[in-house]
Amino acid sequence: MxxxxxxxxxxxxxxxxxxxxxxxxxxxxxxxxxxxxxxxxxxxxxxxxxxxxxxxxxxxxxxxxxxxxxxxxxxxxxxxxxxxxxxxxxxxxxxxxxxxxxxxxxxxxxxxxxxxxxxxxxxxxxxxxxxxxxxxxxxxxxxxxxxxxxxxxxxxxxxxxxxxxxxxxxxGKEKGFEKNAVEAVKKLGSKRAKLYTELRAEFQEQGLVASLDQAHALLNEAQNLSMIDRERLFGYLEGSRKLILVExxxxxxxxSRLPGLDGQKMSKSYGNAIALREDKDSLTLKIRTMVTDPARVRRTDIGNPEKCPVWQLHQVYSDEDTKEWVQKGCRSAGIGCLDCKQPVIEAIIKEQEPMHERAQQYLDxxxxxxxxxxxxxxxxxxxxxxxxxxxxxxxxxxxx
The missing domain is CATH 3.40.50.620 (HUPs)
Structure with missing residues (x-):
């Protein structure tokens, strides 16, 4: 409709x-x-x-x-x-x-x-x-x-x-709605009118949503209906009312659910967000100081990426090779947390570069x-x- x-x-x-x-x-x-x-x-x-x-x-x-x-x-x-x-x-x-x-x-x-x-x-x-x-x-x-x-x-x-x-x-009441709807059905032509009537019965008697969808498609394709007749027939499919508002x-x-800098959901009210147009230096500092797996107190401590909010950022920003590098390096203490964060920093900066460029013309x-x-x-x-x-x-x- x-x-x-x-x-x-x-x-x-x-x-x-x-x-x-x-x-x-x-x-x-x-x-x-x-x-x-x-x-x-x-x-x-x-x-x-x-x-x-x-x-x-x-x-x-x-x-x-x-x-x-x-x-x-x-x-x-x-x-x-x-x-x-x-x-x-x-x-x-x-x-x-x-x-x-x-x-x-x-x-x-x-x-x-x-x-x-x-x-x-x-x-x-x-x-x-x-x-x-x-x-x-x-x-x-x-x-x-x-x-x-x-x-x-x-x-x-x-x-x-x-x-x-x-x-x-x-x-959606209309005086003489039923009579007007029946007259509108005839305007579809005998073949389409018969199909419309069958689909309407299937929906009203059996609740077949597929029949309703098929009837909607039939009405949308009908070229010889006035807008008011089209409205009547859409309403007639489901009852005895015109459809004024669409459901x-x-x-x-x-x-992708991004964690904030503290591991909670990213939100300005939590003070843990990275802005859509964050300054590069600010972005770098925020991620470098982001919380990680609490088990990694020292560089030599092994960690678990599943317990680290930075890993959730890797899920969004890193390719499979980088994610594999993080998993192995973190679990073996082969890489430090700052090493792990660097690919994320670079990926976000790359993502935001065109955003900064597009925004500048509107700021200017x-x-x-x-x-x-x-x-x-x-x-x-x-x-x-x-x-x-x-x-x-x-x-x-x-x-x-």
Missing amino acids: YPERVVSGMRPTGAMHLGHYHGALKNWIKMQAELPCLFFVADWHALTTHYDDPSSLEKSTWDMLIDWLAAGVDPSQATLFIQSKVPEHAELHLLLSMATPLGWLERVPTYKDQQEKLQDRDLSTYGFLGYPLLQAADVLIYRASQVPVGDDQVPHVEMMREIARRFNHIY PQVKLTTS EPSLVRAIAADGCDKARKLAQETMRDVREAMGISYT
Whole structure:
């Protein structure tokens, strides 16, 4: 019914680090060549936990966009924009809140988890409770087909699907829908109409998802349907409602979990991160002083790479020969920890060189970043406005 589309965003809460690159940005760069992608700076989301001090928000937003561009996100392939520059996100969030049960928000796993982890902050606000709903609006407003997430974010996408399903059930009503849908089936032509009817029955009576997918493909190929008839037939497949909002699918992303300098998960808040555009001298010093296997107190002590955070970096940055050299050298004390770290230092410097080069043009000419963001905001807003026209009409508040 609607074109395949990927939507994802990040909160601008500080400088991006290598964990962000290997955990998300590499996947973005891969996906932008495969499907239409919209990537946004989630500045409103940053306020859900940092509402009391937004002084660094604007700088962090521009810095994040530069980091994305430096990493290889391409504005000629993907749409880059700032969430708050597309006010339709807030409008859809508001309208969805009218029909979203409070219990749905309270049961989101990260709600209590974040409250426990961020006890230094007052998170007893609607903004924090409602952020999964704003997150849903961010995706549903573009009728995204896929949302790239890690395992921990799957419940959020499931909630988006439930919200879209509930909205369609409540507001996707149309007087005479069944009669109009039957008439629309006839417009497919006798052969396709017969196949559509069979696939619909298979899905509704037997729950065959393959039949639903085949019917979707049939409708997408049909050239002689109006948009409204196409919407009716998509809705008729699954029940008796028009589909106004699309239920997005989870796109599980592969990510390399990078340890921080202390062995914990890399995070700015832990003070253990290597920035995406780290200065060479700083990068070298950070890795040279990185913790290693505690058993290797002296150079002659043998070690175990499995107990050393540096080995986890080798898993990402080193080839098989280097990894074999590390295993043998560490376990026999044939190499020291500084010897072991050097290939990682060189690999990260090599990885970051093109990032520094790409970033420099935007640091020298900030207006380039602002132009990219402005263009992206215009493109995103046009898509968002199309959805909101349908949402307002379905809810009876279009006033035309």
